[in-house]
Amino acid sequence: MGSADDHVLTLNSMNPNVIELQYAVRGPIVVRATEIENELKAGAKKPFTRVVKANIGDCHATGQKPVTFIRQVLALCTYPDLLNSDGFPEDVKARARKILDGCKGGSLGSYSESAGLLAIRKDIAAYIEERDGYPSDPKNIVMCTGASDGIKSVMSLLLTAKSGKERAGIMIPIPQYPLYSATIAEFGAYPIPYYLNEATGWSLDVSELERAISEARPNCLPRAIVVINPGNPTGQVLTKENIQEVIKFAKREKLFLMADEVYQHNVYAAGSKFFSFKQVLMELGSPYNQMELASFMSASKGFMGECGYRGGYAEVINLLPDVYAQYQKSITVKLCPPVSGQAVIDCVVNPPKLGEPSYELFKKEKETVLAQLKEKAEFVSQLFNSLEGISCNQVMGAMYAFPCVQMPEKAIEAAKAAGQTPDSFYCFALLEETGICTVPGSGFRQVPGTFHFRTTILPQMDELKAVLMKFKDFHVDFLAKYK
Numbered sequence: 001m002g003s004a005d006d007h008v009l010t011l012n013s014m015n016p017n018v019i020e021l022q023y024a025v026r027g028p029i030v031v032r033a034t035e036i037e038n039e040l041k042a043g044a045k046k047p048f049t050r051v052v053k054a055n056i057g058d059c060h061a062t063g064q065k066p067v068t069f070i071r072q073v074l075a076l077c078t079y080p081d082l083l084n085s086d087g088f089p090e091d092v093k094a095r096a097r098k099i100l101d102g103c104k105g106g107s108l109g110s111y112s113e114s115a116g117l118l119a120i121r122k123d124i125a126a127y128i129e130e131r132d133g134y135p136s137d138p139k140n141i142v143m144c145t146g147a148s149d150g151i152k153s154v155m156s157l158l159l160t161a162k163s164g165k166e167r168a169g170i171m172i173p174i175p176q177y178p179l180y181s182a183t184i185a186e187f188g189a190y191p192i193p194y195y196l197n198e199a200t201g202w203s204l205d206v207s208e209l210e211r212a213i214s215e216a217r218p219n220c221l222p223r224a225i226v227v228i229n230p231g232n233p234t235g236q237v238l239t240k241e242n243i244q245e246v247i248k249f250a251k252r253e254k255l256f257l258m259a260d261e262v263y264q265h266n267v268y269a270a271g272s273k274f275f276s277f278k279q280v281l282m283e284l285g286s287p288y289n290q291m292e293l294a295s296f297m298s299a300s301k302g303f304m305g306e307c308g309y310r311g312g313y314a315e316v317i318n319l320l321p322d323v324y325a326q327y328q329k330s331i332t333v334k335l336c337p338p339v340s341g342q343a344v345i346d347c348v349v350n351p352p353k354l355g356e357p358s359y360e361l362f363k364k365e366k367e368t369v370l371a372q373l374k375e376k377a378e379f380v381s382q383l384f385n386s387l388e389g390i391s392c393n394q395v396m397g398a399m400y401a402f403p404c405v406q407m408p409e410k411a412i413e414a415a416k417a418a419g420q421t422p423d424s425f426y427c428f429a430l431l432e433e434t435g436i437c438t439v440p441g442s443g444f445r446q447v448p449g450t451f452h453f454r455t456t457i458l459p460q461m462d463e464l465k466a467v468l469m470k471f472k473d474f475h476v477d478f479l480a481k482y483k
Helices: 016-020 028-041 068-078 080-084 090-101 118-132 146-157 178-187 206-219 240-253 277-284 321-332 339-349 359-385 409-417 422-434 461-482
Strands: 141-145 168-174 190-195 221-228 256-260 293-298 311-317 453-456
Touching: 028 422, 068 080, 068 090, 068 339, 068 359, 080 090, 090 118, 090 339, 118 141, 118 277, 118 311, 118 339, 141 146, 141 321, 141 339, 146 178, 146 256, 146 293, 146 311, 146 321, 168 178, 168 206, 178 190, 190 206, 206 221, 206 240, 221 240, 240 256, 240 277, 256 277, 277 293, 311 339, 359 461, 409 422, 409 461, 422 453, 422 461
Parallel strands: 168 190, 168 221, 221 256, 256 293
Antiparallel strands: 141 311, 293 311
């Protein structure tokens, strides 16, 4: 490998923004979880036989079955000779032919337009129009490699290419999905954290938005506000009134709106309902309906959970024509998102219709997944709240719980001695003693002096119950040890 002097890249010479970024969902605790998996394979004796990775919203990895219609369409698109088979319903064949007809050479292996196949973008626009009751233009739809790629593409437009007080400031919720803090660090932008109110079910208070932007203005040029709805990691679902308040705040402060809506199908709490920022923006009328808004959707979540296909899209509205042209230019550098992922998105936004051969099975599979998630959301919240020293807001939506742990002082001291934050200390102990891999709350950021962890609600119900019983025993022992 040679000495550092022989290398162009060292920790001192490489991009400092890369060193600065952190992505907790796949951070140090996940590295250790993988090491433990390898130790178990090598015959090491542990208090458990396998690692349960509850750190990431990977539905199929935890046993969720793929939706039949989606996989059948993908099978035919991938191997078109199957179109001659009698083993597939006619609506599946029709969908596959439609997608292949939009592909150059009739092959999923060809590049699509940089914004994605036009036929699929038309289906996305129709889906949005039906959902919101307002027109959607396929020209405003940009397909991407998961929602993450779309978010980074839009955020890059907001950068100032300046430093210090002239850096772009991006408002992000705390707790937040680490993609945002990592991207802000990578881009050299300035994070403007605003705190969700845990005491009122992780609500979003406009007074807190005003505090956050006021404190940030001397340090940056605020350019955008990110809202995650339903929330990750917190699982809250915003009311229409709350969304209206955020839009009006963004208008007053001249901020670009970025709406992360990848969990729009995942709403469980009674009385809760998903409202898109696009719908509320349009309902408010002028001048709000002229505001710049980017909203993001993914095939990785919802009821489909097709994480590996990396399908996603952004709807970006109200850009000036010359800015829109530059945005379109910027995405051409990536050539195109995965065409197989685009096919998944098409199945999500344009599912089988009543009377078509695949309709009943699709409806049953979708409803089963969402009903199971609702049951698990209720169970997880109740279990955590039954334990001494833990409180957990209702999991209203999304796929995670974000419990707060009242950490004993002796545990805080032990964490300090180990060179860890208290929540990391807790999560590492949980992993080593039970094989349950969660993410410390500090990876999502949290109110100073509070300690959380994020866990998915995705394992199948029998396994989830078993996992949480192990967690319960661990937590009781942890409190006894450090009280």
